[in-house]
Amino acid sequence: xxxxYEGIRVVDTTGLAGAYATRLFAGLGAEVIRLEPPQGxxxxxxxxxxxxxxxxxxxxWWSYLGMGTRSVxxxxxxxxxxxxxxxxxxxxFEDRLPEHSPITAExxxxxxxxxxxxxxxxxxxxxxxKTSNLVAWAASGVLYTTGFxxxxxxxxxxxxxxxxxxxxxSALVGTLLALRSKRKSGRGQEVExxxxxxxxxxxxxTGVPIFLDDRVHRERSGNRxxxxxxxxxxxxxxxxxxxxxxxxxxxxxxxxWVAETTDNETIVEEVFQDLAVRMETKELIDTWVExxxxxxxxxxxxxxxxxxxxxxxxxxxxxxxxDDPHLKAAEYWSQTELADSxxxxxxxxxxxxxxxxxxxxxxxLLGQHTDFYLG
Amino acid sequence: MSESTNxxxxxxxxxxxxxxxxxxxxxxxxxxxxxxDVIKIESRVSPDVVRMLGSAWVREREDLAAxxxxxxxxxxxxxxxxxxxxxELKTDAGRDAALRLIAECDVFLANxxxxxxxxxxxxxxxxxxxxxxIIYVQLPGFGSDPEMPxxxxxxxxxxxxxxxxxxxxxxxxxxxPAGIATxxxxxYMSALHAAIATLSGLEHRELTGEGVHVDISQFETxxxxxxxxxxxxxxxxxxxxxxGNHSLWGAPQGVYPCLGHERWVAITATDTQxxxxxxxxxxxxxxxxxDPDLRMDQRExxxxxxxxxxxxxxxxxxxxxxxxxxxxxxxxxxNEDILHDTHTMSRDWxxxxxxxxxxxxxxxxxxxxxxxxxxxxxxxxxxMGEHTREVLKDVLGMSDDEISDLVTANGAFEQAEPETRVxxxxxxxxxxxxxxxDDARDL
Numbered sequence: 019x020x021x022x023y024e025g026i027r028v029v030d031t032t033g034l035a036g037a038y039a040t041r042l043f044a045g046l047g048a049e050v051i052r053l054e055p056p057q058g059x060x061x062x063x064x065x066x067x068x069x070x071x072x073x074x075x076x077x078x079w080w081s082y083l084g085m086g087t088r089s090v091x092x093x094x095x096x097x098x099x100x101x102x103x104x105x106x107x108x109x110x111f112e113d114r115l116p117e118h119s120p121i122t123a124e125x126x127x128x129x130x131x132x133x134x135x136x137x138x139x140x141x142x143x144x145x146x147x148k149t150s151n152l153v154a155w156a157a158s159g160v161l162y163t164t165g166f167x168x169x170x171x172x173x174x175x176x177x178x179x180x181x182x183x184x185x186x187x188s189a190l191v192g193t194l195l196a197l198r199s200k201r202k203s204g205r206g207q208e209v210e211x212x213x214x215x216x217x218x219x220x221x222x223x224t225g226v227p228i229f230l231d232d233r234v235h236r237e238r239s240g241n242r243x244x245x246x247x248x249x250x251x252x253x254x255x256x257x258x259x260x261x262x263x264x265x266x267x268x269x270x271x272x273x274x275w276v277a278e279t280t281d282n283e284t285i286v287e288e289v290f291q292d293l294a295v296r297m298e299t300k301e302l303i304d305t306w307v308e309x310x311x312x313x314x315x316x317x318x319x320x321x322x323x324x325x326x327x328x329x330x331x332x333x334x335x336x337x338x339x340x341d342d343p344h345l346k347a348a349e350y351w352s353q354t355e356l357a358d359s360x361x362x363x364x365x366x367x368x369x370x371x372x373x374x375x376x377x378x379x380x381x382x383l384l385g386q387h388t389d390f391y392l393g
Numbered sequence: 394m395s396e397s398t399n400x401x402x403x404x405x406x407x408x409x410x411x412x413x414x415x416x417x418x419x420x421x422x423x424x425x426x427x428x429x430d431v432i433k434i435e436s437r438v439s440p441d442v443v444r445m446l447g448s449a450w451v452r453e454r455e456d457l458a459a460x461x462x463x464x465x466x467x468x469x470x471x472x473x474x475x476x477x478x479x480x481e482l483k484t485d486a487g488r489d490a491a492l493r494l495i496a497e498c499d500v501f502l503a504n505x506x507x508x509x510x511x512x513x514x515x516x517x518x519x520x521x522x523x524x525x526x527i528i529y530v531q532l533p534g535f536g537s538d539p540e541m542p543x544x545x546x547x548x549x550x551x552x553x554x555x556x557x558x559x560x561x562x563x564x565x566x567x568x569x570p571a572g573i574a575t576x577x578x579x580x581y582m583s584a585l586h587a588a589i590a591t592l593s594g595l596e597h598r599e600l601t602g603e604g605v606h607v608d609i610s611q612f613e614t615x616x617x618x619x620x621x622x623x624x625x626x627x628x629x630x631x632x633x634x635x636x637g638n639h640s641l642w643g644a645p646q647g648v649y650p651c652l653g654h655e656r657w658v659a660i661t662a663t664d665t666q667x668x669x670x671x672x673x674x675x676x677x678x679x680x681x682x683x684d685p686d687l688r689m690d691q692r693e694x695x696x697x698x699x700x701x702x703x704x705x706x707x708x709x710x711x712x713x714x715x716x717x718x719x720x721x722x723x724x725x726x727x728n729e730d731i732l733h734d735t736h737t738m739s740r741d742w743x744x745x746x747x748x749x750x751x752x753x754x755x756x757x758x759x760x761x762x763x764x765x766x767x768x769x770x771x772x773x774x775x776x777m778g779e780h781t782r783e784v785l786k787d788v789l790g791m792s793d794d795e796i797s798d799l800v801t802a803n804g805a806f807e808q809a810e811p812e813t814r815v816x817x818x819x820x821x822x823x824x825x826x827x828x829x830x831d832d833a834r835d836l
Contacts, residue, residue, distance in 0.1 A: 022596040038618070046593050065641045066625040066633075078628075082620035137721075144736040148661075148721035152638055152646055156659035156723040159731050161648065163575040166568060170638070170648040171657060171725050174554070174573040175562035177633070177641050183618050184578070185760075187585035192761035194592035195427050198402040199766045201599070207765035215742060215760040218731075220581035222470040226743055227755045229728040230819055230826065231466040232449040236728055237655075241560070241572030243551075250551075251560065251572050258570060260555035324546040331548050331556040333570055336626045336633055339558055339616065344543040348536060350613050351623075363627040368617040369590050369609040370536070372517075373597065 021047020021375040026197070027106055029053060030087070031121070032113040033060040034179060035135045035213065037083035038186035039193070040111055044086030045367065045376050051103065051391065052087050055094055058384050059084075068356050074384050075357035082364060084381030085354055090392065091385035094120055099392050101125055108206075109133060109193055115146065131196040131206040135189045139212030149213055154181035158217035159224030159236075166240040185216040247296040247303045248272065251333055254311040258333035259319045261307070266291060271326045272307070280309045317343075355380040401428025401766050406595065407788075409491075409498040410434065410475070411515070414442045414550065415577060416532045416611065417504035418471035419584035424500075424591065425474035426759050426768035432498070432784055433475045434491065435777050437806055438483065443467040444777060450818050459809045460750055462777050464817075469756035469774035473746060478785070479778030479806035482513050486804030490785065491515070492523050497788050499598075500528045500591055504583075507533035508545055517606045526604040528594035532583050536610035548612070553579035557615040564635040571635075579615040586614050643685060644692035645671070648725060649700045651708035657725035658708045660699070660715065667720045674718070675702045738828050745823060745830045748773040749808075752816045755827055779808045 024047035030040040031053045044050040052059060058074035061083060067076040074080075092099045097120075104110065104125045111133045112119055126132060134140065137149030138157075155161040155173045158181070165172035174180060192209035200206060222228060224236055242250030246264045263272050269291060277286045285306050289295050296303050311319060316332035323330035332338065340363065345351065352366040367376035403424055408431040412418035418433070418441070425431040435441060440462060448464035451457050457464075478494075481487040495501060501520055503510060510516050510531065517529050517537075534553075535543040554560050554573040564571035590607040597605050616623075622633040640646040643663030651658050662671040665685065672678045675698070682688050682695055703711060708724040715722035724730060731737060741758065748754040754773035761768075785791045785805070799805045824830045 022593045078621040078624045139740055142736045142739040147716045150661035150721045152659050152661055153721045153723045156725045159726050159728050160576050162725045162727050165571045172564055172571050173638050175559040176638055178562055178618055180578050188760045191588045195402040196763055210762040211760055219760040221576045222757055223575045224728050225757055226732050227466040260552050262551050329547055329552055331552040333555040333560050334558045335561050336622050344541055348541050362624045365617045365620055368586050368614045369607055372606040
């Protein structure tokens, strides 16, 4: 069958704050209409761009996050068209405070679900504050604890825009819950996501309950942590690997591996089985581990380490992921078409089911569906 | 004016949860908040890692060793509003009770490894055999297909972010990857996708009457966030990597020093309007930065000028001033800053609910807010095995004697030392720390 939300009409007026949500929604069957102003969605201005294609069809963010959706251009002052497109909407996604939204109450029936994603929520002293991915991480406590001690704090995977995607995914959860409520009550309702809280929600480690409990002022510690050894990122011949050794059996396997490959007879001595001893001698342990890692590639260390039962993974780069043997064998990668009909690799469905839910068309051209809905 | 139509959206849905740490439990907490009866199945032989963490003040209290698993602040963070049932699934009796329970559930949610679930006889086929209408949602690291190369590999917690490319994107271009040390975004993104998949599965069942098997390979799920970078690599061979706190979309954006030790402000002023406000405040920015392309090209030099200016100010004051004028900015908050943040507290982000062991406890609320059917918190996380007898009785109709026999046979266990109640040392001050909470003396 098609996705379970086939027949649900969604109108999306958001930019990056909601785009991942409506992309997923479309993949699960919903009819997603993106309302664009005449100059196009702000997503269309975001680099990287496809060099062979002219604006406003060249943004790869648009080509990716717009997949599965339809484009309807409406002038912001054209209230008749807005009323027409909203009259059959089951769900509306917005990223503005109500007083700044062109969608006023008379446009929506009591059956419409109105999902609003805003920087700091609809209430509270910071309700009118602006945000960005960086600012959301700053407010969540995560930014302060990430990075090297001799450099400023650093956002986790900054240009991936994780905080915004977490907000969007949370907004879709709320929307699907509201649709389920509507099954019982017949009524729509308002779904609110504060991007600040979406980031706080996924960072309890830097939140208040943990702080009240242990009173530890969490600081950034670079790419290794003093919770164990080896623990963190280690250089290898073509990049880095991540090794997390906490459990005694993991240390035993790790020490054995280092001993076998580097003729290091000391590392397997019983004294190092004690985590406290390994922490006291952490520079030495790190040096010994690097004598192993520096002579091998990420993929060699990953497969051999995992075979030995050690929690080790590659620090993957984009090219390594596209070439990854598991993802290839699992046929994860998919393809989409850009505006000039050229094919390009994209991530496939984010999860798999024993039903064929997931279906994605290429991102629409600016105004491609205007006539269909308003003509 | 509560009407029966304001039932919570998941009222009447029962979830069998086999969760460890974050990915399944965080999804289960969301569902419990919105009305599902989430039954967390726990083991004493191989406990959930959050049970092993304990609490800082309990660590020196040998007399509290038996109840320590109920005291970690991570328990409510991941498990508030659930019921805990102690079942040892590696025993025949425990597994038999589990299968009978599964027959009465709507959702099966697990982030055990795929091979571990198969070894327990709780793979999709076995579960669907006792409950064909089940929404079976599993979150193995690398998918549930045993033919795939990494099927048996293990990746958890701090290893996930590097695996899916997030660590390589984190740090300054001239440095090694900084790593995402303290948080685990892939776990939470997988949990949110699991919630979306579960709700989609319930909708599917409404429409078709059929159950569904959802396989969330955590490797694949988080990669779905890297779309534009994968596309650019395919088109041009460009390998995007870390760029500090800069933006691909304009300058300036960064983290700048302020007055005091380790005080910083994060500022995004990449659009023209924000830049004009910021530059007029600074006053001394050179003409060379008037053009947005030049700001991008010379963003390092621009950062130096901004940093020289920000270092004259208190971080909180500066963020407030910038936001008042319309520029996105925030103090780079420490955990202590969050404790004192009036905005966070005004929205009741931190919640307090009853806890059978601690009396009450504090935990993070839910980022999803619904106006007509707002979620509820029934408890601040269950004690281990607290609801074993209640659930086996109510859901399976077992008698007290049958339950006691199951416990004696080590197929199940109940709450340890139910009479031991230990409030947290700061329990009396909760009303000062978390506004909106009753003074303990009034309870």
